[in-house]
Amino acid sequence: MSLPSLKQPFVVGAIETSVGLLPRVTSSLTWKDHWGTIKARWGVGRMHYTVEPGLYALGHPDIRSPVLVTANYKMSFDRLREALPGRDMWILVLDTVGINVWCAAGKGTFGTEELVRRIALSGLNRVVSHRELILPQLSGPGVAAHLVKKFSGFSVHYGPIRALDVPVYLNAGLKATPEMRLKTFTLRERMALIPIELVAALKPGLFILLAFFLIGGLGGPAGYWDNAVNYGFFAVIALMTAILTGAVLTPILLPVLPGRAFSLKGFIIGVIATIVLLMMRNPDLTLWQGRLEGLAWLLLVPSLAAYLAMNFTGASTYTSLSGVKKEMRLALPMEIGAGVAGLGLWLISRFIA
Amino acid sequence: MGQLTYLKDVVTLNLSEEKCIGCSMCVDVCTRGVIRMNGVGRAWIQDRDACMECGACSRNCPTGAFSVQAGVGCAAAVINTMLGREGSICCGDQGCTIEPCEQTEDKRETSCC
Numbered sequence: 001m002s003l004p005s006l007k008q009p010f011v012v013g014a015i016e017t018s019v020g021l022l023p024r025v026t027s028s029l030t031w032k033d034h035w036g037t038i039k040a041r042w043g044v045g046r047m048h049y050t051v052e053p054g055l056y057a058l059g060h061p062d063i064r065s066p067v068l069v070t071a072n073y074k075m076s077f078d079r080l081r082e083a084l085p086g087r088d089m090w091i092l093v094l095d096t097v098g099i100n101v102w103c104a105a106g107k108g109t110f111g112t113e114e115l116v117r118r119i120a121l122s123g124l125n126r127v128v129s130h131r132e133l134i135l136p137q138l139s140g141p142g143v144a145a146h147l148v149k150k151f152s153g154f155s156v157h158y159g160p161i162r163a164l165d166v167p168v169y170l171n172a173g174l175k176a177t178p179e180m181r182l183k184t185f186t187l188r189e190r191m192a193l194i195p196i197e198l199v200a201a202l203k204p205g206l207f208i209l210l211a212f213f214l215i216g217g218l219g220g221p222a223g224y225w226d227n228a229v230n231y232g233f234f235a236v237i238a239l240m241t242a243i244l245t246g247a248v249l250t251p252i253l254l255p256v257l258p259g260r261a262f263s264l265k266g267f268i269i270g271v272i273a274t275i276v277l278l279m280m281r282n283p284d285l286t287l288w289q290g291r292l293e294g295l296a297w298l299l300l301v302p303s304l305a306a307y308l309a310m311n312f313t314g315a316s317t318y319t320s321l322s323g324v325k326k327e328m329r330l331a332l333p334m335e336i337g338a339g340v341a342g343l344g345l346w347l348i349s350r351f352i353a
Numbered sequence: 354m355g356q357l358t359y360l361k362d363v364v365t366l367n368l369s370e371e372k373c374i375g376c377s378m379c380v381d382v383c384t385r386g387v388i389r390m391n392g393v394g395r396a397w398i399q400d401r402d403a404c405m406e407c408g409a410c411s412r413n414c415p416t417g418a419f420s421v422q423a424g425v426g427c428a429a430a431v432i433n434t435m436l437g438r439e440g441s442i443c444c445g446d447q448g449c450t451i452e453p454c455e456q457t458e459d460k461r462e463t464s465c466c
Contacts, residue, residue, distance in 0.1 A: 106407065106425045140382030140409030141423065158381045176381070183384035185357055260360050262428075314427025316357075318385065320406040321424030321431075323360040328428055 002121045004054035004093070010078075015057040019123035024057040027085040033078050040075055041192060043199040049074045053095035055122040059088035063129040066170065068159070069115065070136065071096040071104050083163040087170075090128065094118050105142030112144045116151045125153070134159045134166075134174070137181060185317045190251045193315045197247040201308055205243055209236050219350040231293070231350060238277060242301040245273045246308025254316075262316070263331035266309020270302030277301070292349035299342030303335045310335070356385070356403065364404040365422040370395055372418035379410035379419065 004023050006014050010033060011023040040046045053072050058081055067090040070080050077093060094114050096104035104110035115133075119125070135143060137158045145156035160169050160180035169176050216232020217224040246266045250257065257265035274297055283290035310331055313319040366387070375394040385403040388396050388410060396418070398404075408423025 103425075105409075137382060137384065140384075140413055141407040142412070144412050145378060146413070146415040158378075161384060178386070181381065181384065182356065182386050255357055260358065310428045314425070314429050316426075318357050318403070318405050319359045319426030320364055320404060321426045322363040322365055322406060322422065324426040324428050324431060326360055326363050328431055332432075 001123050002054060004052035004056065008052060010051070011056075015060070017123075018126045022055055022057050022127070024060075025081055025091070027058065027081045027083070027087070029078055029082055033074075037075055037078065042195045046196075048098060050098040051077045051093055053093050053118060053121075055124060055127060056091045056093060057088075058084060058091055059086070061088040061090050063127065065089050065128065066134055067092055067124065067128060067132065068134050068166070069094060069139070071099060071101045071110055073098050073100045073104075076100050079163045080166070083166050087167070090124075092118060092122060092124060092133070101136045102138040102141075105139045108142050110139050111142035112147045112151075115143055115148055119152045119154060131155060132157060134169075136163075137161045137176070138183075183317045185254070187252065189317075190254060193312075194248055194251055197251065197308070197312060197315065198243070200311075201243045201247045205239070209239055212236060212239060215347070215350065219352075227350075234281060235346070238274070238297050238301055239304070241273050241277055242270060242304035243308065245269045245301070246305035247312070249273075250305070250309040251312055251315075254312075261310075261327045261331065262313050262319075263306040263310040263327060263335065266312075267302045267306040269309075270305030271298070273305070274298050274301040289349050289352055292345045292352070296342045296344075296346035296349060299338045300346065303338035303342065306331060307335045307339075358403055359405070359426070361402050364401050364406060365420075366398065366401055366404045366406065366410075367420045368396060368398050369418050369420075370397065372416045374416055376415060378413045378415070382409035382413050384409070 001019060003020055005011075006021065006023045008023065010025055010030070012026055013024040014021040015024045036049060040049050050072050051074050065088050068080060069092045070076050072093045072095055077091070080091065094110055095118065096109045096114070099107070099109060101110055125131070131154045133148075133154045134157050138161055140158060143156065145158070148154060148156050157174050158176075159166055159174070160176045161183055162180070165176070165180045169180065212235035213228055213232035216230070216235050217228030220227045220231070222230070249269055250262070250266045253269065254265065258268060259265050278294050278297060283294050285291055285294065310327065313324050313327070373395045375390070375396070377390050377396070379388045379396050380390060384407070385400075385405055387398060387400050387404045389399045391397050404421070405426055406421055406423055407425075408421055411417070411419035411421050411423065
């Protein structure tokens with residue numbers, strides 16, 4: 001038996017049960033909870049944003065109250081309780097190593113084994129008199145409902161995808177509408193993913209930006225810092241454009257960009273952005289140096305944008321592994337090839353000046 | 354606007370209709386509206402190209418009527434696997450994903466999302 005600690009910051013009290021004192025939470029979030037969400041969205045402390053696994057009381061549940069199951073990623077836990085104002089229910093938190101429901105289900109940590117073990121560890125069968133569980137639909141890839149029934153005696157009901165729909169699902173007698181069962185990927189949902197994409201791109205990106213800036217100073221007739229400010233600074237702008245198109249614009253414009261492959265979407269918008277950039281830069285195309293620099297960026301920016309766009313497949317809600325592998329077989333060699341060629345041309349353009 | 358769809362004719366999902374007992378669990382867990390029940394209460398694949406190979410239908414089918422090479426459609430994870438390393442941050446908190454085919458056990462520090 002293992003009961004979650006009462007000393008966690010979001011716990012507002014305790015409730016007496018036949019297995020002992022269980023932590024009680026409410027559906028109203030504090031500014032600390034909201035701040036935690038913002039930080040996690042930006043990748044700050046995201047890997048350790050957890051609640052202790054086990055059974056929690058939302059409101060004042062009794063032995064007949066429904067049991068909802070979720071992951072021990074704090075954001076998952078918060079989205080669920082936030083959606084249930086005025087309800088008295090049990091929330092069974094699985095140990096998913098601080099990972100959200102869908103990802104944990106894909107990895108198997110939100111799975112049959114952990115659910116059966118957590119039911120036993122929490123003493124759930126002594127806290128409630130019924131034998132029903134409501135799971136998020138997105139846990140389906142990890143949980144086998146028929147095996148949970150076999151090993152624990154509890155029947156699994158797959159609730160809606162979104163926590164927001166849980167009240168309607170409950171009121172309808174555990175019936176989800178077809179719309180509740182479809183995973184959307186709305187503009188708002190895509191926008192929420194942008195910060196983490198940006199952070200992931202900028203972490204290695206900052207080093208590369210600095211390198212380009214410093215190399216930009218080499219070669220050419222003018223002094224080192226004059227060159228760095230001219231060529232190096234433009235290189236930084238161009239690379240930032242690539243990150244912006246691949247990690248920000250591609251997610252925003254995803255449904256309207258042509259093509260199905262993410263790298264193609266990123267490539268197209270990368271080409272457009274590079275052309276705009278070069279028109280503003282207006283390099284001297286009568287000189288080989290200007291031609292090479294222009295060509296270098298036409299290769300570098302779209303290939304980098306395509307690569308970053310391709311990486312957004314993991315954050316999207318509809319790409320299959322077979323599809324991603326097919327896309328990568330074609331796109332990855334081209335991205336690497338164009339990237340290396342672009343880098344080579346840019347270096348040459350710096351040294352023939 | 355309809356739902357977004359990815360590449361055509363790549364999905365590995367298959368259904369042995371004769372094994373179906375009509376429990377409709379697969380319809381409940383599918384997030385992509387791929388599976389429907391027909392007039393006589395048997396499952397059928399209505400839109401294979403919409404499938405994202407999450408494996409929820411096959412995992413929840415009590416008779417094993419579905420076959421699918423389940424995994425996570427995440428390029429960063431595929432690259433990490435190719436490079437033989439565990440994933441770093443690859444994704445957001447909703448659709449995020451890592452370690453496509455092989456389900457590795459409890460890598461606390463390095464796991465993505």
